[in-house]
Amino acid sequence: MQLKQVIIAHKAGDSLSRRWAEICAQQLEDRGCRILMGPSGPKDNPYPVFLASAVAPIDLAIVLGGDGTVLTAARHLAAEGIPILAVNVGGNLGFLTESFESFKDSEQVWDRLLEDRYAVQRRMMLQAGLYEGNRSQIERVSDRFLALNEMCIKPASADRSITSILEMEIDGEVVDQYQGDGLIIATPTGSTGYTISANGPIVHDGMKAITVTPICPMSLSSRPIVLPPGSVVSVWALGDYELNTKLWMDSVLATAIWPGQRVDIQMADCDAKFIILRENYSYYQTLREKLQWAGARIQYTNNHRN
Template sequence: MKLSLVLIVYRSESSIAQEASKFCEEVLKAKNINSNRIESDFHKDEIDKYLGNPELQPNIGIVLGGDGTFLKCANALADYDIPLLSINIGGNLGFLTQEKDFLFNKSFIEILENEEYTIDLRNRLNCNVCINGTSSERKIIKSYDALNDFYFKSVEEDISPTNQIQIEIDNEKVNEYKGDGLIISTTTGSTAYSMAAGGPIVHPCIDAMIINPICPMSLASRPIVIPNTSKVIIKPVKKSKGEIKLWRDGSKCMTIKETYHCEIKKGRSPCKIIKFKKSNNFYNTLIKKLDWKGDLSPKNPK
């Protein structure tokens, strides 16, 4: 990949990420590569300034932070069709990020220029919030995209009342989940909130959605994996106060009233994630991040 312009996005309110972004900028400058550097708490108008003109679009975006920083950038930048390289600076699990050594030993530029990487196309989810009515009367009042997941929880924050949520899959009523909430996850998000809630780990190359109840009151309410070509309808049940809160990728969206419903399906455009061939693969990442045992055979058998 020939680099001429790079967008650097660093985690807001992080001095470590800010210093890393300055270092990245200097490394690129030494290679005669131009760059623009912005904080992750950017406004859409600010992004349009850098990306609105196709002739001035960067070759890639480099995101410096943890998975949370990358999720925000992925949802904001995916529609611009720019590959994103995420480097873990101050993050925790880092399932979506590369090791910081690639930045500080300056090898990332050589890897990119020699094309020693792959570009993963990670499917996203789209959620349309609609007012109830017939299909001809359906009115979309808000639309969201998520790389990891959408989830539904109580509106009230001081207490945690039980929610009752009805779910339809491909126009068939499947279940009413009663519990703390419900997660609709991509396979990329299977190692995020869904995993913490007891959901299955699904390889990100598999085209699927995970529907995972949060602390259900019935043992019969189990996580299920469905094709990502499915259309999922979520409705709050009136007898449980009739309102639930919609979240996406860890951020609040809006309150879903009893007269609303959510239509969740595969997103229009995937997120392009740059993965270095020299970095850990999916299984090595699981071993490292989740402290699995890995290979137990003797390393130097006699």
């Protein structure tokens, strides 16, 4: 990998993340690298400026923060094909990040990148758009929205909890109508995020699949479903007379959904690319550690393994 121009995004409002961003910037500048650096957070989005001001191809994005900071980077950089080195600096759970301990010797990290001693993990993303009109005269009426974890369709109101009625089609065929708090359409990466909180399935992040999980449905027959990656999930908001239904991407508001509009969600035409530094990377170890499965607390001796 070349390190001629690099993005460094740090978690907004976190002093540790900012300090390490400055350390990394100095080290890379000493190696002749041009740095684009800035904070990333709910009120700070540096990526449009980064991409517009790049004078040459961007070789790498270093993202210092937690999973939320990484999700923002993936939404903006996946379509550009820019690999992401995500490090848990100031984050919490850290499902998507390298550990801070493995990054402390950052000079060694730059050597490994320059010598191509790393792996690249590609993760499936979702894309969504709003459409209106009948089948013969369909028209897209929104931008394309991207998500690494999930697209969520649910109402939002400042003063009350609203029950939504959503009709779902898969590849043009009506599957079900859901009455409840909303629907989560997720990638395998997102299956351990919002989806798992709604009792959805855990899907290995090396797969390509789409999961649909109802949020607190009012019918016991409304169950999660796992779909092939080529499926197109279409959702209509019904009975929304107060215009409360919204489309959310990775828990960030994408757009409002108006009566007569539907949301089409499908596998994106780009993947998020993550740099993996760990030589013994294990998806199952990540699950055990991050989800604190019983095996991490209750230990029995398995003599049959020997």
